[in-house]
Amino acid sequence: MKRKRKGSAGSFKKSAEKLVEEILAGERAALAQAITLVESNAEHHFETAQHILTKLLPHSGSSVRIGITGVPGAGKSTFIDSFGTYLCNEGRRVAVLAVDPSSKVTGGSILGDKTRMERLSKNPHAFIRPSPASGTLGGVARKTRETIILCEAAGFDWILVETVGVGQGEFVVREMVDFFMLLVLTGAGDELQTMKKGIMELPDLVVVNKADGNNLERAKAAIHEYQSILHFLKPYTAGWETTAVPASALYEKGIKEIAQSVQDFIEETENSGILQERRTSQQKEWLHEMIKEQLHYMFMKDEHISKLLPRYEQKVLSGDQSVSLSVRELMNLFFSKRKQL
Amino acid sequence: MKRKRKGSAGSFKKSAEKLVEEILAGERAALAQAITLVESNAEHHFETAQHILTKLLPHSGSSVRIGITGVPGAGKSTFIDSFGTYLCNEGRRVAVLAVDPSSKVTGGSILGDKTRMERLSKNPHAFIRPSPASGTLGGVARKTRETIILCEAAGFDWILVETVGVGQGEFVVREMVDFFMLLVLTGAGDELQTMKKGIMELPDLVVVNKADGNNLERAKAAIHEYQSILHFLKPYTAGWETTAVPASALYEKGIKEIAQSVQDFIEETENSGILQERRTSQQKEWLHEMIKEQLHYMFMKDEHISKLLPRYEQKVLSGDQSVSLSVRELMNLFFSKRKQL
Numbered sequence: 001m002k003r004k005r006k007g008s009a010g011s012f013k014k015s016a017e018k019l020v021e022e023i024l025a026g027e028r029a030a031l032a033q034a035i036t037l038v039e040s041n042a043e044h045h046f047e048t049a050q051h052i053l054t055k056l057l058p059h060s061g062s063s064v065r066i067g068i069t070g071v072p073g074a075g076k077s078t079f080i081d082s083f084g085t086y087l088c089n090e091g092r093r094v095a096v097l098a099v100d101p102s103s104k105v106t107g108g109s110i111l112g113d114k115t116r117m118e119r120l121s122k123n124p125h126a127f128i129r130p131s132p133a134s135g136t137l138g139g140v141a142r143k144t145r146e147t148i149i150l151c152e153a154a155g156f157d158w159i160l161v162e163t164v165g166v167g168q169g170e171f172v173v174r175e176m177v178d179f180f181m182l183l184v185l186t187g188a189g190d191e192l193q194t195m196k197k198g199i200m201e202l203p204d205l206v207v208v209n210k211a212d213g214n215n216l217e218r219a220k221a222a223i224h225e226y227q228s229i230l231h232f233l234k235p236y237t238a239g240w241e242t243t244a245v246p247a248s249a250l251y252e253k254g255i256k257e258i259a260q261s262v263q264d265f266i267e268e269t270e271n272s273g274i275l276q277e278r279r280t281s282q283q284k285e286w287l288h289e290m291i292k293e294q295l296h297y298m299f300m301k302d303e304h305i306s307k308l309l310p311r312y313e314q315k316v317l318s319g320d321q322s323v324s325l326s327v328r329e330l331m332n333l334f335f336s337k338r339k340q341l
Numbered sequence: 342m343k344r345k346r347k348g349s350a351g352s353f354k355k356s357a358e359k360l361v362e363e364i365l366a367g368e369r370a371a372l373a374q375a376i377t378l379v380e381s382n383a384e385h386h387f388e389t390a391q392h393i394l395t396k397l398l399p400h401s402g403s404s405v406r407i408g409i410t411g412v413p414g415a416g417k418s419t420f421i422d423s424f425g426t427y428l429c430n431e432g433r434r435v436a437v438l439a440v441d442p443s444s445k446v447t448g449g450s451i452l453g454d455k456t457r458m459e460r461l462s463k464n465p466h467a468f469i470r471p472s473p474a475s476g477t478l479g480g481v482a483r484k485t486r487e488t489i490i491l492c493e494a495a496g497f498d499w500i501l502v503e504t505v506g507v508g509q510g511e512f513v514v515r516e517m518v519d520f521f522m523l524l525v526l527t528g529a530g531d532e533l534q535t536m537k538k539g540i541m542e543l544p545d546l547v548v549v550n551k552a553d554g555n556n557l558e559r560a561k562a563a564i565h566e567y568q569s570i571l572h573f574l575k576p577y578t579a580g581w582e583t584t585a586v587p588a589s590a591l592y593e594k595g596i597k598e599i600a601q602s603v604q605d606f607i608e609e610t611e612n613s614g615i616l617q618e619r620r621t622s623q624q625k626e627w628l629h630e631m632i633k634e635q636l637h638y639m640f641m642k643d644e645h646i647s648k649l650l651p652r653y654e655q656k657v658l659s660g661d662q663s664v665s666l667s668v669r670e671l672m673n674l675f676f677s678k679r680k681q682l
Contacts (some may be wrong), residue, residue: 053663093666197542295636316628322394325630
C-alpha cells in the first residue's frame, strides 16, 4: 500500500517547504492544503504536517483568538457574517474555523458554511474553514488548534472559532481561545434551562442577538436577566467583568461595540499578563490532555483489552468484582502483553 | 522485605474471612480494620482488601448515599452532627465519611472529626471515619467509594460523605452519591462569587444554614436569592427541582424537613428508575476513570518519561516543537521501552 504515496520522501519534504513558503506569503490554496494535511488521519501525512507546523510555529501566536457559541437558532452564522465583515472592513484578516464533533454524522458542512456566511465567504480578507469531518472531540480539537497556528502563520490576525454546542465543544473551545462569546436569544429563563451545565460560566461576553424590531423590548428584559445571573457568577477571566450586551446581526447593530469590547479585553489582559498566562497554561494543558487521550486510545485499541473490557464492565456492574481489582487485572493484561512484543 | 508480612498468605486469607463475617455482623472494629486495609497504599494489603471487598459487594448498595459540601464556615460539622443524630434517633445507622484531598498536608483530622461532631461521635448507631490521609484526589475517591461499600455491608443505611470544598472534591463526591446537598450561609451574592465554577449546578438541595436568631431575616433574603439563581439553572437530577431551604443546625430547625426531602427524592428517583440509572453510570464511569488515571500514573512514574517530560514541556511552551509531535515521541518512548522489558 506504500505505493499510494505520490513521490518519494524527498519530494514530499520539498513540497512541504514550498507549502511553508506559500503559507507565509499568505497564499490561501497552500493554507487550505496544509490544513488538509493536519486534518488527515493517514499516517504518512503526519510527518509532512509536523514538518510544516514546526516551521510555522515561530510565526504563529499573534492573532486574537475568539470562541463563539450559542444555542441553535441564536443566529451564530449571521452574527459571524456581520462581525467578520466588519472586522475585514477595519483592515483585519479574519479566519473562521468550526469545532463540530457532530459533523461526522452529517458528513461535514462545507457547503453549509459557504451559504451560511454569504458575505464573508466572498471577502478576500476572510478565510472560512468548516470543521474537520471526523474524529473524537479531542482529535477535532487538536486539528483546530493546529489549524489556528497555520492561519496565524498565513497572516490572519482575528481567528473566530465557532462551536455548535454539541457535547463538550464549548469547554474544549474555551481552552483554545483568548476570548469567549456566548450568543443568546431573548427569553433568558427558558433558554438557560436548555443550556448545558456550566456554560454560563465560560463567556467573557454574552451577546443577546436579534435585538431588533419587535424584539427590542424582550431583548432589554433578557439583558437584565442575564446581567443578574452574571452578577452571581464568578467571571471566567479574573479582573474582567462579563456583561450582557444587545446586538442585531441582521441590522448590524452592536457589532462595532462588540469588536471594541474584544479589543479592550486584549489590551487589559495583555497589560496584566493574564493573556500570556492563559496561553501558556492552555499549551501545557493541551500537551497533558493529549498524553492522556493517547494513552487511553492505545489502551482501548488493544486487541486483548477491547475483547475483555465488556466482560469487566459486566462484572463491575453486577457487583461480582470490585472496580480496583478489575482495573488491576486490565493493567496487567495491557502491560504484560506489551512486554512480550 | 517480604518478612514484614505477618503470617502466611493462608492465615491472611483466614483473617480476611473473619473480617468479612464480623463486618456482616456489624462489628465496628472489624469495619475500621477493613477500611484501613482499603486505604493502605501497601502492595501486600491490596489482595486482602480486594478479597474482603469481593465478598462484601453483594451485601452493599442498599444505603442512601448523601454528599454534603459547603464553604468554610457554613457549619458543615454542626449540621452533620444534628442531621446524623436526628437520623439515628429515627432508627437509622449513619456513617460519616470525608473526602479531603488536603488532609495530606494537615496530616489527617481524626481528632478533629471526633471533636467536630461531638454528639454523633458518641452515638452507638453512628460511625465516623475521617478522610484517607494521603493520595491523589482520584485515590482518595477510590478509597471513599470502597469504604462506602464496607459501611453498607456493615449495616449502615445512611452514608454521609462530606467534602471540604478544596480542589475538585465536590465534583468527585457528586459522582459517588445519590443526593447532594450544598450548605451555604446568608449573603448569597458575596458567597456565590467565592464559590468554585459549576458548584451551584451540583446540588439536589441548597441548605441555608444558621437561619436563626438575628440572622433570620438575612436567611430569608438569601433563600430568595438562591431560589432565583436556581430558577435559571438546570437541575442536576432530571425531574427533581433543586430548592433552597432554611436550617439551624444549632437549634435543630429544618433538620426533619431536610431528612424528609431526601426520603422523597429517593422514593421518586427509585420509582422513575433514575436512581438505578445514576448508580449504574457512576459505576461504569468509575471503572473508566480509574483506567485513565492508572494509565497516566504508569506513564508519569516511568523513569524515562519523568526525565524527559520537562524538556518536552519546555519545547512546546517555547514554540520549538508542536504538541502532536511531542506526544508522538513521548508515546514511542513509553511503549518502545516497555517492549524491551
